[in-house]
Every structure is written in structure tokens, then in C-alpha cells.
Amino acid sequence: MKARTQGPYRHDLLRSWTSRAVFAVVVLCLAAGASAVVAILSAGGSFSVSGSALYYYEEGAYHISIWAYDAGGAPVSGVQAQITVTSGESNRSPAGPYELTSDSQGEIALTIPTPDQASANLTVESLRLVSARSVTVLWGGFFYSSPPALPTLYLGYLAPGVVKGITLAVSGAGFFSASSQALVFAAGPNGTLPSGLSLETCWTPQIYSPFGGRSGCSGLPTELLGSVTGFWSHFPLGEYPGNASTVFLQLVNRSGQILDLVELPGSVGTAGASFVVNHAPGVPILTDFAAEESFFLPMAAIVVAYWIYARPRLSGAVEPVLARPVTRRGIFLMRYASVAGVLTVASVAELSVLDAACAGILGEPVPTAYLAPILGSLLVASLGSAGLVFLLAHLVKTSASTLTFSLVPLAAGFFWSSLLLGLLLLSNPAYGPGLATSLLLPTQLLFLPQFPSLTSSLLTGLSPYGTPLGPSPGGVGFAVEAGFGVAWVLVPLFVAYRLAATRD
Amino acid sequence: MIVIDGLNKTYPGKPTPALEDVHFDLRNGEILGLVGLNGAGKTTTIRISAGVTLPSHGQVLVDGHDIVRDKVRASEAIGWVPEIFPFAPEARARQLLVYLAGFHRLSGSPADARAREALDKVGLGRVADAPIRTFSQGMRRRFGLAAAMLSDPQNLLLDEILNGLDPEGMAFVRAWVVDLRKQGKGVLLSSHLLSELQALADRVAFLHQGHLLRVVDREELSRKAGMNLHISIDNLDSGAVAFLSTIGSVKIDQKVVLLSRSSMAQAAVTAELVRRGYRVAEIWSEGISLEDFFLQLIRDERGPDGEGS
Numbered sequence: 001m002k003a004r005t006q007g008p009y010r011h012d013l014l015r016s017w018t019s020r021a022v023f024a025v026v027v028l029c030l031a032a033g034a035s036a037v038v039a040i041l042s043a044g045g046s047f048s049v050s051g052s053a054l055y056y057y058e059e060g061a062y063h064i065s066i067w068a069y070d071a072g073g074a075p076v077s078g079v080q081a082q083i084t085v086t087s088g089e090s091n092r093s094p095a096g097p098y099e100l101t102s103d104s105q106g107e108i109a110l111t112i113p114t115p116d117q118a119s120a121n122l123t124v125e126s127l128r129l130v131s132a133r134s135v136t137v138l139w140g141g142f143f144y145s146s147p148p149a150l151p152t153l154y155l156g157y158l159a160p161g162v163v164k165g166i167t168l169a170v171s172g173a174g175f176f177s178a179s180s181q182a183l184v185f186a187a188g189p190n191g192t193l194p195s196g197l198s199l200e201t202c203w204t205p206q207i208y209s210p211f212g213g214r215s216g217c218s219g220l221p222t223e224l225l226g227s228v229t230g231f232w233s234h235f236p237l238g239e240y241p242g243n244a245s246t247v248f249l250q251l252v253n254r255s256g257q258i259l260d261l262v263e264l265p266g267s268v269g270t271a272g273a274s275f276v277v278n279h280a281p282g283v284p285i286l287t288d289f290a291a292e293e294s295f296f297l298p299m300a301a302i303v304v305a306y307w308i309y310a311r312p313r314l315s316g317a318v319e320p321v322l323a324r325p326v327t328r329r330g331i332f333l334m335r336y337a338s339v340a341g342v343l344t345v346a347s348v349a350e351l352s353v354l355d356a357a358c359a360g361i362l363g364e365p366v367p368t369a370y371l372a373p374i375l376g377s378l379l380v381a382s383l384g385s386a387g388l389v390f391l392l393a394h395l396v397k398t399s400a401s402t403l404t405f406s407l408v409p410l411a412a413g414f415f416w417s418s419l420l421l422g423l424l425l426l427s428n429p430a431y432g433p434g435l436a437t438s439l440l441l442p443t444q445l446l447f448l449p450q451f452p453s454l455t456s457s458l459l460t461g462l463s464p465y466g467t468p469l470g471p472s473p474g475g476v477g478f479a480v481e482a483g484f485g486v487a488w489v490l491v492p493l494f495v496a497y498r499l500a501a502t503r504d
Numbered sequence: 505m506i507v508i509d510g511l512n513k514t515y516p517g518k519p520t521p522a523l524e525d526v527h528f529d530l531r532n533g534e535i536l537g538l539v540g541l542n543g544a545g546k547t548t549t550i551r552i553s554a555g556v557t558l559p560s561h562g563q564v565l566v567d568g569h570d571i572v573r574d575k576v577r578a579s580e581a582i583g584w585v586p587e588i589f590p591f592a593p594e595a596r597a598r599q600l601l602v603y604l605a606g607f608h609r610l611s612g613s614p615a616d617a618r619a620r621e622a623l624d625k626v627g628l629g630r631v632a633d634a635p636i637r638t639f640s641q642g643m644r645r646r647f648g649l650a651a652a653m654l655s656d657p658q659n660l661l662l663d664e665i666l667n668g669l670d671p672e673g674m675a676f677v678r679a680w681v682v683d684l685r686k687q688g689k690g691v692l693l694s695s696h697l698l699s700e701l702q703a704l705a706d707r708v709a710f711l712h713q714g715h716l717l718r719v720v721d722r723e724e725l726s727r728k729a730g731m732n733l734h735i736s737i738d739n740l741d742s743g744a745v746a747f748l749s750t751i752g753s754v755k756i757d758q759k760v761v762l763l764s765r766s767s768m769a770q771a772a773v774t775a776e777l778v779r780r781g782y783r784v785a786e787i788w789s790e791g792i793s794l795e796d797f798f799l800q801l802i803r804d805e806r807g808p809d810g811e812g813s
Contacts, residue, residue, distance in 0.1 A: 011606035020594070316590035320651060323554045324607035325579040503516075504557050 008326050009334040016338035021307030025300045029346045032296035033353035039288040040357045064110045077101075081108045282358070282366075283460045289354050290377075290452035291464070295414050297347060297378055298385040298449045302406045304342050305389035309335045310402045313393045332390075332500040336493065339386045347378035370459050373478060377455035380485035384448040385410065387492035394499035413447030417464045433465030440464070441474040445484040454481055505690060506530040506553060506659050510562035513548050513714075521560070522548045524714045530659060530690040535681055536719075537705030538694035539798055544711040546694040547587065550663045553692070554584035566659060583652035587664040589644050591636045597623060597647055598632040601654060608655045622650035627676070641668040649680070659690045666695050671775050678704065678772075698794040699769035708794070710801050717801045725794070732790050733763040733770055738783040747780065748773075759785075 016022075064083070079102040102108045309332075312318040321331060351366075351374055359365040366374070388409070392402045412419075420440055424431040440463060444450035453464055458478055461469050506529060513523040523545045530536045540546045551557040553564045555571045555578065564571040569578035591600060601619035605611075610618055623632045626646040631639070636647060645665050652660060662681070666674055681704060684691050695701050701708055708725060710717040733752075737744055740759050748754045751773070752766035766773060770789055777784050 008607040008609065011603075011611065015603055015606070312592065315592065317592045317595075319556045319586070319590050320584075320604060321607065322556050323579065323582065323584040324604065324655075325576045326607060327575045502558070 008324065009330050012321070012326075012331065012334050013338045013341075016308045016335060017342065019307060021304040022342055024303050024307070025342055025346050028296050028300040028303070029349055032292055032350055035292050035296075036289050036350070036354050037357045037361075039292070040285050040354075040361050064112070076106050077104045079106070079108065083110055283462055285354075285358065286366075286370075286374075286456045286460055287453070287462070287464060290456035293350060293378055293452045294381065294449040295410075297343070297350065297382040297452075298410050298413070300346055301339070301343055301382040301385035302389055302403070302410065305339050305386035306399070306403060306406070308339055310389050310393035311399055314397070314399045314402060329497070329501050332497055336386070336390060339390075340383055343382040343386060344379065347375060347382055350378065351375055373455050373459060374452070376482065376485065377451040380451045380488055381448050384451075384485070384488035384492070387489060387496065388448075391492040391496040391499070394496055394503060409447070410449055413449030416443065416447050416450055417453065421465060433463065433467045437463040437465055437467045437469065438474055441469070441476040445476065445481065448488055451481070451485060451488075505532050505567055506692065507565040508549065508553065508562075509565065511549065511552060511559055511564065512561035513545075513552060513557070514560050521714050523552075523559075526562070526711070526714075526716045528709050528716060528719050530692050532658070532690050533685055533688040534706040535685050535691045535693055535704050537701035537708035538692060538711065539698060539701060539708055539794070540694075540711035541802075543713070545714045546711055547663055549711070550584070550661045550692065550694060551586075554582055554661050555579050556584065580655070581658040583655065583657035583660045585645075585648040585652045585660070585662045585665050587667065589636075589648040589651065593635075593637055595636050596633055597628060597636055597639075597650075600636065601651060604651055605654050610654075618654055619650075622653045623647075625653060626650045642670055642673050645669055646673065646676075649677070657689075660684060660692070662691065662693045664694055664696065666697050666700055671772075674700070674772070678768075697769070698798065699771065702794040703767050703769050703772070710798055712802055712805055715805070717805055720797075725797075733766055733773060734786075734788050734790070735761045735763060735773070735777070735784060736786040737761065737777065738785050740782070743780070744777065744782050747776070 081098075081100045081102070083098045083100065098110050098112075100108045100110055312321075318331070322328060351371065355366045355371070385406070389402065389406050392405050396402055396405060417436075417440055420443065421433065421436040424436050424439070441454060441457065444454040454476070455478075457463050457469060457473070458476075458481065463469060463473075508526055508528050508530075511523050511526040512521055514521040522543075526545070526549060528536075538546050538549065548557065552559045553566070553571060555575055558572065564578075566578035567581045569581070571578040571582075598616070598619050601622060602615045605615035605618050620629065620632060623629050626649045628639075628643060628646055628650060631643070636644065639647060645668060648665065652662075660681075666677060669677060678700075681691050681693065685706075693701065693705065702725065705722070705725075707719055707721045709719045735748070736759055738759065740756075740761070745754060745756065745761070748761055748763050751763070751768045753764045755762040755764075763773070768776070770787060774784055774787055
């Protein structure tokens with residue numbers, strides 16, 4: 001029988017990939033993935049929204065509507081809303097809280113009967129939305145307040161049959177599709193029909209994203225309002241590119257003066273409509289993900305590097321292999337390659353779980369521009385930790401010492417940001433997250449497990465303490481981080497390689 | 505063939521070298537015994553020759569290939585059996601052999617067949633799938649032999665493998681080693697059981713405190729350390745004489761057999777006779793033993809004032 005042949009190094013590589021260590025890494029990755037999903041679910045579970053929605057007074061009642069959409073523009077049903085409304089003038093107006101749920105069109109409709117209070121002033125005191133998914137809220141109305149947040153929406157006095165302002169409403173096809181229609185309300189003086197007015201629709205590529213994002217605005221075709229009959233009408237919106245999320249409508253007269261507008265987001269002292277999501281859920285998700293991976297991936301790296309290289313070397317179990325027709329360098333490199341392969345697959349898998357979970361739960365995947373930096377930081381944290389284990393296997397005598405010296409930096413690195421803040425607060429209670437933030441970033445470069453967290457901060461502009469970063473936080477940017485990351489991976493590896501080749 | 509040329513080894517943190525300028529060779533078709541006290545450098549010599557430990561200076565040429573610079577080619581001609589075979593706690597016998605066979609470009613069923621064959625040869629076929637950690641010392645030694653048999657190497661490096669073996673195991677190793685010699689292979693065999701080496705080795709290299717004292721061939725050995733056995737057997741018959749004749753020269757004086765140039769050690773001869781049903785009333789030797797010879801060499805090395813040279 002002719003023997004099948006296979007290179008000895010490839011043979012060793014394949015053997016490593018079937019070891020129990022890889023099983024352990026898979027278990028750790030599953031735990032990390034599940035943890036990421038839970039983090040996303042919890043981050044997307046509650047949004048506090050300031051403001052209200054389309055409102056008008058008609059037939060003895062105020063009507064308020066809110067529309068909930070996901071990041072892709074699709075209506076979200078099942079969003080729970082709690083609205084508290086009180087009277088601005090007297091206690092005779094109805095209050096709340098009103099518990100409502102969005103319907104299949106994403107609409108949350110509230111009717112507040114005021115049969116004998118046609119001139120009541122109403123104030124929306126609070127509006128809270130609870131959803132398992134990330135939600136964009138559109139609302140409109142004529143309000144008097146100032147951004148950034150509107151803790152109170154003052155509806156003001158409305159005469160019977162009068163609707164003020166202009167407001168977007170969205171058809172079942174969704175706001176962002178070409179077939180969308182806008183429901184426009186316009187009122188002339190004393191509730192008369194508007195005449196000689198036109199409606200400009202503008203689109204801005206300022207895309208709502210769970211992960212934030214900024215861009216400019218461009219104009220869209222102007223629609224004459226002449227076709228509008230009555231106080232409201234449906235007409236098609238313009239064709240918008242891709243994932244357009246912000247549209248504002250301007251009601252202008254013949255001289256081009258803007259009489260009213262729907263502006264997203266709302267602007268100071270301007271009548272219109274707006275949406276506010278208090279926080280982009282992607283930011284805490286990335287922060288939580290980075291914190292989890294600060295533990296899981298370096299731990300997986302230590303386990304797999306210890307199992308595949310350090311333990312066989314320190315127990316002598318690798319000696320029967322070294323006595324075979326192989327070189328020390330070859331075995332070292334092949335085992336590092338197998339460890340690196342496992343950890344790269346694990347890192348990609350972790351990121352894929354995050355990406356898929358964001359897409360499924362938030363309605364939008366992790367931005368493409370984020371993927372490479374995040375993956376890079378995961379690889380630095382994992383491959384760097386593995387390289388340290390390889391190095392320790394040549395510097396210490398026992399397996400226990402290797403594990404101890406591997407786990408201590410992991411623990412220190414994992415808790416570093418909390419530790420730094422705690423030490424600062426202990427030294428002087430006046431020191432807070434601000435000082436901690438300025439000190440944190442440069443020191444994160446000294447701890448391998450901190451790299452995912454550092455990358456997350458640089459991407460989102462927020463430190464783990466929730467404080468905003470300056471333009472060049474502590475002199476640390478992606479270039480500096482990448483330089484340190486490469487050094488963390490290559491230097492221990494190179495030293496370990498030299499020791500493996502020249503020392504027993 | 506292995507040529508050990510000016511071998512030096514100093515372990516980090518150790519003030520004295522483990523080996524210092526050691527020269528000798530292992531020829532094809534011979535058994536070379538390696539003798540020394542604890543710490544003499546026997547295991548270090550074998551580990552360096554096996555490519556497991558790096559020398560500080562000097563070189564080991566295996567069939568002309570340097571074990572450091574041309575490791576792959578050199579290791580293809582080496583089979584190493586350590587005194588204690590190192591293995592991962594979860595390792596199973598056949599599984600580990602299949603893995604090791606992979607380094608000789610064998611995989612799948614050919615590797616499995618080779619592993620089974622090796623295990624059968626050393627008598628571990630019935631426990632092929634058992635964890636090695638459950639093996640006795642003797643079984644682990646046999647497993648080491650099986651691992652060395654995987655590639656059918658030209659040179660065998662056997663480090664104290666006779667220690668802890670039962671009589672059956674020793675007989676197996678003895679027969680195996682003699683067979684290897686017949687096949688023209690070189691066998692470097694270190695052992696504390698000097699009587700065994702005396703019976704088996706064609707030459708013996710004496711190491712002491714990292715220095716090579718001497719390499720003595722069989723003729724000189726039998727001349728200087730020759731040993732005659734006097735065996736008194738109650739039920740002596742032609743069968744016993746026939747057996748003893750196969751392992752040495754026999755002269756009979758009543759019930760006492762004088763066995764000279766025996767290829768078996770005294771203990772082994774006794775054990776074999778008893779196994780064959782003979783009542784050995786008495787057995788004694790005359791002449792200086794290999795052990796005496798070795799101790800004399802050490803005394804010579806230290807010189808008349810007891811100082812090392």
C-alpha cells in the first residue's frame with residue numbers, strides 16, 4: 001500500500017486545530033457572542049424621546065400621533081409609548097399617562113377628548129418609548145422650545161378646527177421608499193385654506209444610524225401646493241437615494257419666504273417637526289462589546305497558546321516531536337500560525353456576531369468603516385496575548401508560572417479603566433471622568449486587553465466613562481494605536497522565536 | 505553512523521559543564537554502551553544526538569548530517585527512546601503514535617497501521633487506545649520503543665530503557681537490540697545495568713563528570729573485564745547444557761557448569777534457567793566485572809591524590 005504523504009509541519013498545524021484548546025476557544029466565543037447579543041438587546045431596549053408628534057385639534061379632541069421607524073425606514077410595530085399630558089392653564093384638561101403601542105404602520109395615535117375645553121392649552125410633559133429595537137421617531141407640530149432636548153412640548157392654544165404647522169406622515173411603504181407619501185397639513189390665517197404656497201422637499205444624506213454619522217444636505221424638486229386640496233393631502237415625495245433618512249419640507253410663499261417647515265432635527269425657535277433619539281445605541285453597544293472582548297479574546301488567546309505551545313514545551317511533551325525530522329523554528333512558527341489562525345477566526349466570528357446582531361436588532365449593521373479598526377484591535381489583543389504566552393514559555397520553568405504571568409496582565413488590563421478612575425477619585429474626589437479620560441487613552445496602549453476599548457473610544461468619540469474625547473485625545477490616534485499594536489504583536493513573537501531557535 | 509565531535513554543553517545557571525569536549529562515534533551494525541554515574545552526561549549526550557537539546561559547542565553528525573544545521577536530514581536517521589517518555593496527560597497510545605507518524609509523512613490508514621504494528625511488536629496492542637497515563641513504568645518504556653520503531657531509523661538512541669523493565673521486557677529489548685545490530689543499524693545504549701551492557705555491547709564508552717574516559721571494545725572488555733560464571737544445577741541435563749552453549753562457552757565439572765564469554769548477564773542466566781525448570785543451587789562469578797573496570801577508570805581519572813585530571 002502506498003502511504004499518503006503530508007508535510008510534517010502541515011500535519012502539526014492540523015493536529016493543533018483539532019485539539020481541545022480550540023474547543024475551549026469556541027466555547028469562549030459562543031459566550032462572548034451571546035453576551036454581545038444580550039448587550040445589544042439591552043442597549044436597544046429603551047429610548048427616551050423628548051417631544052411629541054403630529055397633533056391637531058378637531059372635533060373636541062386633541063390628536064397626537066407618533067411614528068416609529070427602524071434605521072432602515074421600515075415602520076416598527078409594538079413600540080410601547082407612555083405619554084403624560086397636562087393642562088397648561090387649568091386642571092380641567094385630561095392628563096395621563098397614556099399607555100399606547102404602535103400599530104403595523106408604526107403609528108402611535110393618542111386622542112385626548114376635550115369636549116368642553118376647545119381652547120385648552122396642553123403640555124406634553126413626557127414621552128417615553130420602549131422598544132426591543134432601535135427606533136427612529138418622527139413627530140411634528142408647532143412647538144415652542146429650544147434644542148437640544150425638549151423635556152416639555154407646549155402645544156399651545158388651538159382654535160377648534162385649526163391645524164397648525166406642517167407635519168410628515170408616512171405611508172405604509174415607508175418614509176424612505178420612492179413610493180412614500182407625505183401627509184401635509186397647512187393652515188392659512190384663521191384656518192383658511194393656504195393659497196399661492198408651495199412646498200419644497202429637501203433631502204439630506206444625514207443618515208440616522210445607531211452608530212451616529214454626519215453629512216450635508218442637498219435640495220430636491222419643488223412641488224407646487226396648488227394640487228393640495230383641503231387641509232391635508234397626499235402626494236408623492238421625490239426619489240431619494242439609498243438610505244436617506246432626513247427629509248425636511250418647507251412651506252414657502254411666492255416670494256420664497258419660508259412660512260413653515262419640517263426640519264430634522266428641530267432648530268431653535270422654528271416651527272416644525274423633528275425627531276430626537278437621546279442616544280445612538282451603537283455607541284454603548286461598541287463600548288460594551290469592547291469591554292467584553294477585552295476579557296474573552298485575550299483569555300481565549302492564553303488558553304489556546306498555552307495548550308498548543310506552552311504546555312507541551314514545559315511538560316516536555318513536545319520533545320518526541322522535536323526528535324522527528326522537523327526544526328525548532330518550524331515547529332515554533334507552525335504552532336504560532338495555528339494559534340493565530342484560531343484567534344483570527346475567533347475574532348472575525350465575534351465581529352460577525354456583533355454585525356449580524358446590530359443588523360437584526362438595530363436594523364443597521366456595524367458601519368463598514370468601523371470593521372477594520374475593530375478587527376485590528378481584536379487581533380492585537382488576542383495575538384499579542386498569545387505572543388506573550390509563547391515568550392513566557394521560554395522564560396519561566398513551569399506551566400503554573402506561565403499561566404500566572406499571563407493572567408496577571410490580563411486582569412490588570414481588563415480592569416484598567418475602572419482602576420484608573422478609582423485611583424483618581426481616591427486621590428482627589430474632584431477628579432472625575434474628565435481627568436481620567438485624558439489620562440486613560442495613552443495608558444491604554446500599555447495594556448493589550450485595552451486595545452478594543454481604545455479603538456471603540458476613537459471610533460465613537462467617547463471614553464469608557466461616557467465623556468467626549470477632544471480632537472487629539474492624549475496624543476493618541478489610530479496611527480499611534482496601530483503602531484503600538486504592531487509592536488505588541490511582533491516584539492514578543494520575535495523574542496520568543498529567537499529563544500526557541502537558540503535555547504533549549 | 506553517528507559521529508560526536510568535541511561536544512560541549514553548559515546549562516544556564518550551572519557552574520560546571522554537563523559535557524566537555526566529548527568525542528566518540530557509533531558505527532553501523534554495532535551496539536555501543538554508554539556508561540557513567542549519575543550526572544556523568546549520558547542523557548545529555550543522547551538528547552543532543554537526538555536533536556532535543558542544543559549543544560553549546562561541537563557537533564553531532566548523523567550519517568554525515570549535522571543535527572543542528574541539517575536537523576531534518578539528520579533526524580530522519582534517528583530513533584530516540586528517552587528514559588521517561590514525555591506525553592500530554594490526555595494522550596492515548598495509538599493516537600499519539602499516529603500523530604508522531606505524521607512527521608514521517610504518514611497519515612490516515614497507513615499511519616494507523618504503522619502505529620498498530622509498533623504497538624503489537626512491543627506487546628501493547630491490547631491497550632492501544634488506552635490513555636498512556638494509565639500505563640505502568642514498564643509499559644511506558646515499551647511505548648517509547650514503539651514510538652522509535654515508527655520510522656525504522658538507521659540509528660537508535662536508547663536512554664536507560666532497561667530500568668524498570670520486568671524480565672520479559674528485558675528479554676524483549678535484548679532480542680530487539682541484537683536484531684537491530686544484525687540489520688546493520690547502530691544502537692547507542694546507556695544503562696546503569698553494567699552487566700547487561702557487558703553482555704550486549706560491542707564497545708562501551710565511559711563517561712564521568714562530562715568527560716569521556718575511554719571507549720573500550722568487546723575484546724578488550726572481555727580481556728579486562730571478562731567474567732566466568734560457575735553454575736551449580738541440581739537437575740543438570742543435556743537441555744541445560746544445550747541452552748548454556750547458545751550463550752557462551754561451556755565446560756562441565758560434575759554438576760557445575762563453567763560458562764565463559766556469556767552474552768547474558770548473571771541475573772538473566774539464572775532467571776532463564778529457573779524458567780526452564782532447572783534448580784540453580786549456586787551461581788558465582790570470577791574475574792573483574794565491568795563495574796570494577798569502570799570504577800578503576802574513575803580512580804585513574806582522579807589520579808593518585810584523588811583530584812580530577
